Amino acid sequence: MTVRRVYIVAGELSGDNLGTGLMRALKARHPDVEFRGIGGPGMIGEGMESRFPLETLSVMGLVEVIKHLPELIRVRRHLRADALAWQPDIMIGIDAPDFNLGLERQLRQAGITTAHYVSPTVWAWRQGRIKGIARSVDAMLTFLPFEAAFYASHRIPVAFVGHPLADELPLTNDRAMARAALGLDSGTAVLALLPGSRANEIRFLGDTFLDAAEQLCRTRPGLQVVIPAATPKRHEELKALLAARPGSPAGHCCSKAVLGRPWWRLTPSCWYRVPRRWRQCSATAPCWWPTGWHRPPTGWPVDWSRPNGSLSPI
Structure with missing residues (x-):
């Protein structure tokens, strides 16, 4: 045919x-x-x-x-x-x-x-x-x-x-090569933030993603954070979002990444000021830790006596 x-x-x-x-x-x-x-x-x-x-x-x-x-x-x-x-x-x-x-x-x-x-x-x-x-x-x-x-x-x-x-992807991944391409230390934990390709995902969820990363960096010293930018426009939006955070130089853009897409790398040392705010989270699907975690790790500032759970002011 x-x-x-x-x-x-x-x-x-x-x-x-x-x-x-x-x-x-x-x-x-x-x-x-x-x-x-x-x-x-x-x-x-x-x-x-x-x-x-x-x-x-x-x-x-x-x-x-x-x-x-x-x-x-x-x-x-x-x-x-x-x-x-x-x-x-x-x-x-x-x-x-x-x-x-x-x-x-x-x-x-x-x-x-x-x-x-x-x-x-x-x-x-x-x-x-x-x-x-x-x-x-x-x-x-x-x-x-x-x-x-x-x-x-x-x-x-x-x-x-x-x-x-x-x-497109190899059956086995060379972790050392991938980290080297992204400019990441080989022996330190890495957190990938994946906000998606839609403008509204950055607009409405971008700060929440970064708040979560900042919290993790405070509890996991040395944690490395990367963010893939799906398009040049998302890249600029992420750059603006990071630049708006006092004390954050917005990391740097890695020129090489999986499938050729740019990633943002954020250094833990750039985060020293976190806005004081309350984040309401669902008890069944908390908004700031990985899907499937129904409770945060011990020591995280969450008051589960509240109906839906909430973060304490950071």
Whole structure:
């Protein structure tokens, strides 16, 4: 089968990375294929005609979604009309299930073949969504083999395509080489802060991430902290966030990193002043220590007599 037109909608930077690899693979098999939809720098570089900026769909949290709901509805209506007029051979939604599955359902009802790349975690929770997925896609493309088995058990066409990072990352990692590339000491503990690629993740959670790192540095002298910057824009936002903290020279930017993305390195000595503030944290998912820790280590300043737990003023 010759594929001439592919409509792809990615919702954030991770989707752009996946879409870039997907487009390259499709072009290798179908050199004359055309692409249209929503993509970021990588997909545009591969020939995507992006109808809206990638950031249009990069919203997080209930409040942000409600705030941007009219715009999101307008964008989806525009994409539906655009795809119907362009008549692609297939429409592929990359992740962003709350946006893409609805669009896929509308296009499938209009006779366009649809696929969804990156399975929602329907196998883990809200399994009732499987009925909506069945109405939306002609095929689900999964990262993990057990996901494929799950969809097959529900009689939804599925293909296990694997995770693209498996082709980029070595099976074994040279820790010493990685630390040397990032300018980190080889024998000292390292904390990686992973705020994500969305602007609002830096805007709303950036200070919380840094507060957590500062607290850990005070309890773990010598701890080294690194922060990956997903895009040049996120890089500048992180730089501004760090520079706004009195006494912090904002570390320095390491030019080499995993997959070529820049990282910020923060030295523990640069943090000597921490704002006095209260941080409210959920007792089941504390906001400032790793997911899965239902209580902090002994000695951390948390008052569990409070209903939701809270940090003492630092």
